[in-house]
Amino acid sequence: MKAFARKTRERIEAVLASGSGDLRRPVLRRGNESNVRGMFIIGDLAGAPVIKLAMAQGVEVVDFISKLPEMQTPAEGDTLDVIIVGAGAAGLNAALAAQEKGYRSVVLEKCKIANTIENFPEGKWVYAEPDDTPPKGKLWLDGAVKEDLIARWSQIISEYGLDVRTEEPLTELHRRGDGTFDIKTTKGEYHAKKVILATGQRGNPRTLGTPGEDLEQVYHQLYSPTKYHDEDVFVVGGGNSAVEAALTLSKRNRVVLSYRGGEFSRLFKDNRRQIDEAIAAKRIEVVFNSSVTEFKPGVAVVTVDHGGYQSEREIPMDHGFVLIGAELPVKFLKSIGVRLENEWTASPLPALALTTVLLLAVWFAGALLGGPAPFGLGQGVGGVAWAGTGFALLSLGGLVVMGARGDRWSWLGVSFFVWYSIYGIKVGSGSEFWPYRGWGYETMSFFDRPWAFWYTILYTTLMTVFGVRALKRWGLDRRDRFQIWRFASLISFQWVFFFLIPEFLFQLAVKHQWVGAALASDPQFAEQAWRSYGIIYAWPLFFYTFFYDPNTVWVVWGVLLTFVVIPIFVLFNGKRYCSWICGCGGLAETFGDRWRHLAPKGKASVRWEWMNTAVLVLAVVVTVLMLGRDVIGLLGAADKGMWVYRIVADVWLVGILPVTLYPFMGGKVWCRYWCPLAKMMGLMSKFYVKLGISRFHIVANDKCIACNECSRNCQVGIDVMQYALKQEPIDNATSSCIGCGICVTVCPMDTLSYSTDGTLSLPVLNAAS
Numbered sequence: 001m002k003a004f005a006r007k008t009r010e011r012i013e014a015v016l017a018s019g020s021g022d023l024r025r026p027v028l029r030r031g032n033e034s035n036v037r038g039m040f041i042i043g044d045l046a047g048a049p050v051i052k053l054a055m056a057q058g059v060e061v062v063d064f065i066s067k068l069p070e071m072q073t074p075a076e077g078d079t080l081d082v083i084i085v086g087a088g089a090a091g092l093n094a095a096l097a098a099q100e101k102g103y104r105s106v107v108l109e110k111c112k113i114a115n116t117i118e119n120f121p122e123g124k125w126v127y128a129e130p131d132d133t134p135p136k137g138k139l140w141l142d143g144a145v146k147e148d149l150i151a152r153w154s155q156i157i158s159e160y161g162l163d164v165r166t167e168e169p170l171t172e173l174h175r176r177g178d179g180t181f182d183i184k185t186t187k188g189e190y191h192a193k194k195v196i197l198a199t200g201q202r203g204n205p206r207t208l209g210t211p212g213e214d215l216e217q218v219y220h221q222l223y224s225p226t227k228y229h230d231e232d233v234f235v236v237g238g239g240n241s242a243v244e245a246a247l248t249l250s251k252r253n254r255v256v257l258s259y260r261g262g263e264f265s266r267l268f269k270d271n272r273r274q275i276d277e278a279i280a281a282k283r284i285e286v287v288f289n290s291s292v293t294e295f296k297p298g299v300a301v302v303t304v305d306h307g308g309y310q311s312e313r314e315i316p317m318d319h320g321f322v323l324i325g326a327e328l329p330v331k332f333l334k335s336i337g338v339r340l341e342n343e344w345t346a347s348p349l350p351a352l353a354l355t356t357v358l359l360l361a362v363w364f365a366g367a368l369l370g371g372p373a374p375f376g377l378g379q380g381v382g383g384v385a386w387a388g389t390g391f392a393l394l395s396l397g398g399l400v401v402m403g404a405r406g407d408r409w410s411w412l413g414v415s416f417f418v419w420y421s422i423y424g425i426k427v428g429s430g431s432e433f434w435p436y437r438g439w440g441y442e443t444m445s446f447f448d449r450p451w452a453f454w455y456t457i458l459y460t461t462l463m464t465v466f467g468v469r470a471l472k473r474w475g476l477d478r479r480d481r482f483q484i485w486r487f488a489s490l491i492s493f494q495w496v497f498f499f500l501i502p503e504f505l506f507q508l509a510v511k512h513q514w515v516g517a518a519l520a521s522d523p524q525f526a527e528q529a530w531r532s533y534g535i536i537y538a539w540p541l542f543f544y545t546f547f548y549d550p551n552t553v554w555v556v557w558g559v560l561l562t563f564v565v566i567p568i569f570v571l572f573n574g575k576r577y578c579s580w581i582c583g584c585g586g587l588a589e590t591f592g593d594r595w596r597h598l599a600p601k602g603k604a605s606v607r608w609e610w611m612n613t614a615v616l617v618l619a620v621v622v623t624v625l626m627l628g629r630d631v632i633g634l635l636g637a638a639d640k641g642m643w644v645y646r647i648v649a650d651v652w653l654v655g656i657l658p659v660t661l662y663p664f665m666g667g668k669v670w671c672r673y674w675c676p677l678a679k680m681m682g683l684m685s686k687f688y689v690k691l692g693i694s695r696f697h698i699v700a701n702d703k704c705i706a707c708n709e710c711s712r713n714c715q716v717g718i719d720v721m722q723y724a725l726k727q728e729p730i731d732n733a734t735s736s737c738i739g740c741g742i743c744v745t746v747c748p749m750d751t752l753s754y755s756t757d758g759t760l761s762l763p764v765l766n767a768a769s
Ligand SMILES: Cc1cc2nc3c(=O)[nH]c(=O)nc-3n(C[C@H](O)[C@H](O)[C@H](O)COP(=O)(O)OP(=O)(O)OC[C@H]3O[C@@H](n4cnc5c(N)ncnc54)[C@H](O)[C@@H]3O)c2cc1C
Pocket: 042, 043, 044, 045, 048, 049, 050, 051, 052, 054, 085, 086, 087, 088, 089, 090, 091, 108, 109, 110, 111, 112, 113, 114, 115, 116, 117, 125, 126, 127, 128, 129, 168, 169, 170, 171, 198, 199, 200, 201, 202, 203, 332, 705
């Protein structure tokens, strides 16, 4: 039983944490301050994927720090104003900015100046992307070979007399009660008012963990490929670094490349071509489906999986290169107190218990607001109800405190409580969910307006406030017109079609007969303002267009919208309805925007998308039953089906669960996993792609540097980087892309676009490109 509970918990945690996976970052607040007050994180470690953006963060963080009250007086004695850890692009530019402000600062560097770039292969061209953003600060940046770039940086360091201490890694950090820091390195101790951590995340090469990996002739980086000549070289890995290393080394050596996969799936197009040629010409031997079991002097032992049986093989090795990427220095970050995003380390039980107590307490407290007395307490309920109120406040407070200390289960409890209450009450007066049954709806209906109206106000307010923030974040700050139009569209659709028309304009149109005298005087039309949601919401998202005796106008428009307008829209725009028009997608794109990077990722997360097929099938079945109920009868199956669909899809799947999960799995849980309209549009779009007539897709050029920003920010969890590396188009035949364009917007190398010429284009153009 215990083992079962543990396994279940581990599975749930794996699902919840799948959004971050390898892309996990430190939790940051305003000004890039970490959870350790006074310690700021910049550069690669804080999500700036290229040199220019890392440099910009160096300047911005010093600017932010300089405005803090405690930085208005200079540091005294041996205390430094700022200590900067890491002499890469971000750290060096921060040091230059700090010097400009007159701060006393020291830069601590674990190895050499610009060590990450130093480790690039000899002669590598370093791009200065994004092209349209000028570099910030005093560090030089332009397209150059790595050797020239490092020479220029070294010159700048001496010109400005920066105090950079190389070969001196930070080992310990302690925050004093007064907010200053004691820092220990391998060579000395420092005291500073602020710490800027710019240690990047590429400095920790990933290891295999196999015996013998620490042998002298096994390396985790390739510095100088020209050093090796007429030797047996063994390379491990299937990414670009490993393949590039194998290709370069194969010019003068005998090379065997071991890869655990059955085929290369993350290679640049050019690398792919070259490795295929090298294999065909027998210049490189690739052992697919192999894993290294041991390194011995002169030999690498690998196990090869032949799909039914395994064999062992010894490969001669004068030099071995394990090039399987880098990993976040989690241990180091934890050791200095940095909290990482999306960590599910606490036990779920306290949060579960407190959330249950909270709901029970609300049940008792409800008696004060006209709710039924629990357990037939009758007269004696008063005191118990007050106690319930107290317990409710205490348990909610407890969840918040635990959440603030880093227990994500507690935030999950709070989030569930909020959205379960909002939606559980909205079900209708008298049919509210427990513990609100019989009192919730009335309590939440004020100023002569029902809760459903206030709910729409809440929804529209959230979308507007967070929509403007998202518009600023993706549109105005980046001067991206596509995103400005997109967020303006989402907010406008919400205001006009999902708020003003159903709540006010429909009634006005009827009153002043703008819809014509006949419709205005027809109660079947005039008294059903709620049907105006069907102007934009197509079946099966707005499920009720065809049911409960609609006026013919709605039936005709519903058929046109679903079977003519939507298919034409999808032909040109794929599933952009979800990211430009729909209110459900709109709340996800606006209120859910801050959590977009937490969308579940990986193959398993894509497999779960079968669920929206199930909801679509359920919608079709219930629709058929409803339309034929007078003919078929079937012992009230239609009404039962309708009830099930309403509670399951329209309350739990669209209302309670997805919004509860926004802060944990990003905003697109409903759209990606459960929305039947999204599925229907996906099928149409896929069909158009197969016919070769779809005009929606995203293409990539050859500039991808595998920074992962696009995949991290995709709200529907698509591994965009995979497509970019292989320069394959993203369309709805291979993905559930909704055309939000965020991947295009975030890409620092301008790799992605809607087509090669910046406009929508036919797939045939891709094939040619
Ligand atoms: C293969 C590859 C190709 C790339 N190509 C490009 C390109 O063409 N153009 C581009 O703009 N970007 C490119 N990048 C990305 C670029 O390298 C990074 O964006 C950039 O280096 C980030 O700068 P940073 O200062 O944040 O971190 P880093 O450059 O990684 O610097 C961090 C520094 O901190 C030091 N450090 C780590 N731990 C400690 C410690 N405990 N104590 C003291 N010091 C420590 C490290 O030694 C390192 O010198 C590429 C990256 C890779 C992997």
